[in-house]
Amino acid sequence: MEYFPKVEDIQQAALTIRQVSEVTPLTPSIRLSKQFGANVFLKREDLQRVRSYKIRGAFNKINSLSQEERRHGVVCASAGNHAQGVAFACRHLKIEATIYMPSVTPRQKVEQTQMFGEEWVRIVLEGDTFDDSYNAAMKYCTAENKTFIHPFDDPKVIEGQGTVGLELLEQATNPIDYIFVAIGGGGLASGLSAVFKNRSPKTKIIGVEPLGAPSMKTSMENNRNTELEHIDKFIDGAAVKKVGDLTFAICREHLCDIVTVHEGKVCQTILDLYNRDAIVVEPAGALSIAALDAFADQIKGKNVVCIVSGSNNDITRTAEIKERALLYGKLKHYFIVRFPQRPGALKQFVAEILGPTDDITHFEYSKKSSKENAPAVVGIELKNPEDLQPLMERMKANNFFGEYINDKPDLFQYLV
Numbered sequence: 001m002e003y004f005p006k007v008e009d010i011q012q013a014a015l016t017i018r019q020v021s022e023v024t025p026l027t028p029s030i031r032l033s034k035q036f037g038a039n040v041f042l043k044r045e046d047l048q049r050v051r052s053y054k055i056r057g058a059f060n061k062i063n064s065l066s067q068e069e070r071r072h073g074v075v076c077a078s079a080g081n082h083a084q085g086v087a088f089a090c091r092h093l094k095i096e097a098t099i100y101m102p103s104v105t106p107r108q109k110v111e112q113t114q115m116f117g118e119e120w121v122r123i124v125l126e127g128d129t130f131d132d133s134y135n136a137a138m139k140y141c142t143a144e145n146k147t148f149i150h151p152f153d154d155p156k157v158i159e160g161q162g163t164v165g166l167e168l169l170e171q172a173t174n175p176i177d178y179i180f181v182a183i184g185g186g187g188l189a190s191g192l193s194a195v196f197k198n199r200s201p202k203t204k205i206i207g208v209e210p211l212g213a214p215s216m217k218t219s220m221e222n223n224r225n226t227e228l229e230h231i232d233k234f235i236d237g238a239a240v241k242k243v244g245d246l247t248f249a250i251c252r253e254h255l256c257d258i259v260t261v262h263e264g265k266v267c268q269t270i271l272d273l274y275n276r277d278a279i280v281v282e283p284a285g286a287l288s289i290a291a292l293d294a295f296a297d298q299i300k301g302k303n304v305v306c307i308v309s310g311s312n313n314d315i316t317r318t319a320e321i322k323e324r325a326l327l328y329g330k331l332k333h334y335f336i337v338r339f340p341q342r343p344g345a346l347k348q349f350v351a352e353i354l355g356p357t358d359d360i361t362h363f364e365y366s367k368k369s370s371k372e373n374a375p376a377v378v379g380i381e382l383k384n385p386e387d388l389q390p391l392m393e394r395m396k397a398n399n400f401f402g403e404y405i406n407d408k409p410d411l412f413q414y415l416v
Contacts, residue, residue: 003155003246005194010162013060017160020059020092022048026171026305031276036292037300043168043307046285050084050116052237052310053164054151057187058085060160061149062093069147070095077101077137079130079184079236080109081284081310082151087117098146100124100137104233106314129233131241152185153244162191168305169199176203177302178295182287182309183207183216183258184238186247192307193254204256208291210283211260213239219248220258234263234324237284237310261290264328267321270313282313283321327406330385334362334412336402337395338373353394357383375402 024044032040045053062074073096076086083099090097099113103125114123126136130151141148150157168176179196181189189207196203209217212232219226219242227242243251251258266283269290273279288306292299326332339345354360362379382388395401405412 002249004250005159005162005191007195007198009159010166010195013159014163014166016063017056017059017163020088021056023167024048026168036296039303041305043164043305046281046308046311050088051312052081053161053188054081054085055088056163057157057160058082058149059089061154061156062089062095064156065147073097073146074149075137075141075146076149077130077134078151080105080312081237083113084116086149087113087121090120091117096120098122098124098140100126100133102127102129102133104128105236106317108314109312112312129241152187153246158187158190161188162195164188165192165195174303176200176305178299178304179203179205180208180288180291181205181307182238182284183209184284185240186216186243186251189255190247190250193250197254206291207251207255207258208287209260210235210238211262214260215240216243216251217258217260219243220252232263235266235283237282238287259291259294261287262328264324266290267325268328270321271325280311280313281308282310285310326381331382332379333388334377334379334405336405337376337378337400338402339376341372341374349400353398353400355387355391358387358391
């Protein structure tokens with residue numbers, strides 16, 4: 001029998017989790033509303049106790065365990081936010097937990113998980129992706145006879161995440177036309193679908209995935225739950241190779257649409273939220289807002305909610321976030337520049353080749369005394385994308401141009 005969450009069970013979940021979960025605010029975004037000519041609201045799940053909505057499903061599931069299951073302890077796998085929810089819940093309920101996380105998980109998320117769980121939690125870093133950690137966790141769980149707390153493909157977890165939908169209906173003063181929600185495994189989107197199908201069926205729920213990890217979109221196109229062979233792990237909170245069987249069945253039937261957003265666009269959204277709205281989000285937390293551009297015509301004049309799903313970002317990733325945003329906006333470009341081995345060549349390049357607002361942000365030079373020209377890898381930041389072609393023409397005209405490497409991914413990753 002196919003599973004579909006009952007609103008009564010989600011209401012019960014809301015009662016269960018209120019001892020640990022905040023009712024997060026639904027706040028209007030003046031900037032986004034003006035930009036899109038719509039009434040745009042942000043559901044601030046980044047303000048939860050564990051800085052993401054994951055506490056809802058994790059606590060609802062763990063609180064439902066029998067005394068025997070609690071005594072044996074629990075296991076989970078997570079890229080970070082579910083781990084923190086499980087850790088918080090286990091400390092609150094005094095249940096031992098073993099938490100598997102990918103080895104590439106930002107250190108901030110690992111440290112936060114340990115902080116929330118204290119002595120009740122043991123963290124194991126395993127593999128490069130969520131799926132690697134999941135497989136290791138399941139093997140350990142079976143061997144040690146412990147209960148696995150799935151991050152998304154579990155009825156109690158889905159019902160816990162669905163409590164976000166109940167809060168939205170209570171907080172919104174007008175009917176909601178669109179909800180944009182990030183999809184990793186699909187638990188939150190599934191819970192929202194159950195609430196709004198029952199209480200507000202005209203509301204259109206749009207799922208948003210990273211371009212480099214479109215597991216739900218691919219599964220829908222194939223009409224079967226499909227595991228991706230390779231994914232881009234940058235948006236770690238939404239990068240899974242395969243969504244849940246339960247969540248796939250629910251989202252396939254009840255999502256209005258599902259779209260992907262380029263990782264670079266997400267990075268620019270993170271920077272805009274920080275610089276213009278003083279909101280700190282993680283990459284997955286920015287996905288829903290980053291998708292608005294693709295629906296600019298449809299949402300004009302409508303009531304729109306974006307779920308800001310989490311704020312567990314590591315400050316050490318800021319440089320990479322800025323770099324990806326600039327590359328996506330065609331404002332950062334890398335070249336192999338061939339400098340003549342004569343005095344004043346670099347001075348000429350700066351004075352005559354660069355435009356008045358161009359800036360060198362990366363420079364690696366290797367002098368070869370036996371050659372007429374010596375190559376350098378040069379990164380240049382532009383003020384406008386249109387400045388690229390004139391720059392390249394000046395480089396060629398003055399015999400500085402060697403190779404443009406932005407569009408050569410293998411060479412680009414090796415050199416930069």
